[in-house]
Amino acid sequence: MPTITLKAATKHYGKPDAPAINALDLFIEDGEFMCLLGPSGCGKTTTLRLIAGLENLSGGSLHLDSKPVDVPDHGHFVSPDKRKLGLVFQSYALWPHLSVRRNVEFGLRLQKKPKAEIQHATEAVMQTLGILDYAERYPSELSGGQQQRVALARMLVVNPGILLMDEPLSNLDARLRLQMRTELQRIHQQYQSTLVFVTHDQWEAMALATRIAVMHEGIIQQVGTPTDIYERPANRFVAEFIGSPPINMVELDHADADFKQALFQLLGEKVVQQTAAIGIRPEHIQVTNSTKAGTLGAIVLSEIPTGGQSICELACGNHNLLMTTSRASGLVPGTTVRIAIAVDALNCFDRQGQRISIASELQNSGSTLSQSGTNWQSASLPAHNTPYHSTQSTTL
């Protein structure tokens, strides 16, 4: 199965100074489940359409395996149907005038396959997706979930090496979405294809992808595993885009003296001087009984129960922090509590918004910090599972 390589890929629509995609480098491994994630207008769909060949590059190159399929400078352009890929549109794009069967067999008919083979392949794939019973219906007579399956069947029947999906789950209701997620994973395993998936839904990306490329304003902000992206965001955009409730971003310029003082002690002067903002995930704040140095006083502003967990808003000095707790915390608005923050889960960003590695500094300053990756893993589990005052974290 093919790899996908984009190099310095640029796409603009007549205005070179306002590119939809800007000098994008991306390598997608054979058999990978890659998710392009970003807010609307970030260029993720354009990237997908470029790979599909529905758009053409303004500059740079696109190779499938080692074959150049879109290299403007060298005059290479391979039409979409010759790229051996399948595409599921957000709207499904089923042809309303053709029955389900006709929709699915369209591609095979164009390839002028023998009739028996077409019928066999079509019915096999419809069977797999559980839509064989609807074969003679028209798309308008199907529910959203069934239409989705027809779109998948239509893509899979030609056995493409690359599967491209543009927000395929966004038009489904919550329950169906969960079901289709499982289905997509199954399809990915069964067909062993390289799968590229566009979404603006971070949970979907986290749940499905082997790697995620976070995009913003036509530029890839970070490529990494879901854990990487969540725990070690490369910049402020990624940190703030990923996570709900959102990360607490404290601007050090506006931080009060207590807060800064504590940071100096903990991270060392060098780091703090480089740092413009600190990101703290809501689950990395915990109410503590300890009053030792490093804990902070905070006033409870409100508590919103959201079923499994509950979200507290706290006023800590002159900034507001969100904290998630495992269940109703019983905190009374207006009361003062002491909070502890998991230090090894802190994200420091410089003035350009880029991540600063703090691991070495923490060790220098004497804080206990084990190997960053594994340690982080436990801290990122739902907060109630992690004792903050263990050796894995340091109170601030």
Added chain:
Amino acid sequence: MSVQASRNHSAPWYGRVLYRAKLIGQEPTSVVGLLLILLFGWLIVVPVISLLSDAVLVQFGDERRTGAMTGEFTLYYLQRALFSPISELFFWSPLMNTLAVAFQVILFSLVIGGLLGWLVSRTNVFGKRWLATLLIVPYMIPAWTFALAWHNLFKNRSVGGQRGWVEAMGMTPPDWLAYGQIPIIVILTLNFIPFVILLFGNALRNLDSQLEESARILGASPRYIASRIVLPLMLPALTSASVLIFAKVLGEFGVAYVLGLPVDYNVLSTSLYRSIESRQTGMAAVLAGTIMLLGILSLMIDLYLIREAKRFVTLGGKSSLKRVTALGSWRMPASALAWVVFVVSVCVPLATLFLSTLMHVPGIWQWSNFTLDYWVGQDLRTIAMRQGILLTPELWQVVWNTVWIVGVSALIAGILGLLVGYVVVRSPVKGIGPVLRQITFFPYLVPGIAFAAAYLSLFAVPRGPIPALYGTYLILILALIADEMPFASRAGISAMMQLGRDPEEAARVAGARWWRRLLTIIVPIQKGALVTGILLPFISGINGLSLFIILSVPSTEVLTTYAIRLIDYHYTQAANAVVLLIVVLAIAGTLAAQKLTRTNLAEGLGR
């Protein structure tokens, strides 16, 4: 990674060119767009330019008058049309007549149509649902049909042929009632009332009655609400209706021809017709140019007003509430008024035409006076037309002509319209879309009679590889296609706007090439729009008079010109029968179009 990075310094010089060529090969939309621009440039732009240039170039035969050679630049025609002893008769008085007719028609149809529009959309008038449909009927029938009915009713001895109904009943209508400005205004007003009802009624329908109710809660009287809330919000619809009526009156030929001719009452279009008939090409060009200029001006005013209005008019209101106003003691008179308008504008004219085909002498209500001879009689004791119209072979020849000429051009126009829609919506090259949209809309600004004059001017003589087309079917078909493109391309564009790219791109990924996608995806999905794009031009083509009357010759005659010729020869009954055939075709066509497209002209009114 086995991929070599592509860098500019290693790029061959032909790389980008090859790339472009490959893209165009796969996506020939822009190429098709350019071809369409060329086609419509030839069908629409060139004729118009050729016509306008005739106004300032010396025409064949005018060398001695102008003192210059054929084809040289001259201001002779402009000077003669505008500032010579004949210019009053030829230009200024037709211009004044046109403007006088237009403004009075606008005034009356706005007042009556506005009132009726309000009655059928917002009040509890009796028989509202029926009225909503019936009042629209005149919209489906060509205006000159009504002129003919009027002629049958009121004509006096100023013209030959049969007596009029009123005269037959013992009263002689004066000339001012029988011919000229007043009947023309009445007929055109009746014809444009449905237009106002449609535009104004739809605008009223979109007006949320919460707007009125919130004013009422603040203590505003109904009159205050009407003048300060409703009317300002309706202003765009009203001005739009006025401008469109103006543009249509400019090109209206048949009514003025039937009712103006006997008393030498000329408007611009009839004056143009006369100068074409008398081979004054240069003069005709001046008149046609004037009509076009006025048409373009009025449309530009409309566009400007619509843009201004967009700033405050909020259309759409899906959930808007429609409150029905109880008319109280006015319910009876208001209902009577609405029904009277229906009777006067539909029943009386059609009944007149129909009865006159059944009577030897009009207006005599005796059993012996009734006959079917004019439809199916044989060996009649008349000089010509010795058999009923249905037994006249000429009629069937003309019906066949009409159906195939109009049919072929409507079919081509519909297909081109969809293609134009496709290119306008999909063309990746900037400029092609807008240019194509403007060109295909242009004939709307050019009244049919001026357009026909343009075709005559261009194709009457051989030009380059194209032989002289005058007198052939081809010139009619080409002119009809061009004339119908505004409707066809609008239908195509709006249909394509609603169809996303996805179905087509899905087919592209599956391996379908451009033409294949067009035939297997676009056309089947747009079947309905395509049928509309063919049927609407077909109806307007069957109704149309002004194009044919200039471009038809006896061998290429169609129903409308046949009817006019019968009128000119005073075969009143036969002419009326032909006109009724046209009316039946037009109404049936409109109903079929509504059925097929599941739309309703009267939709929204009376619900």
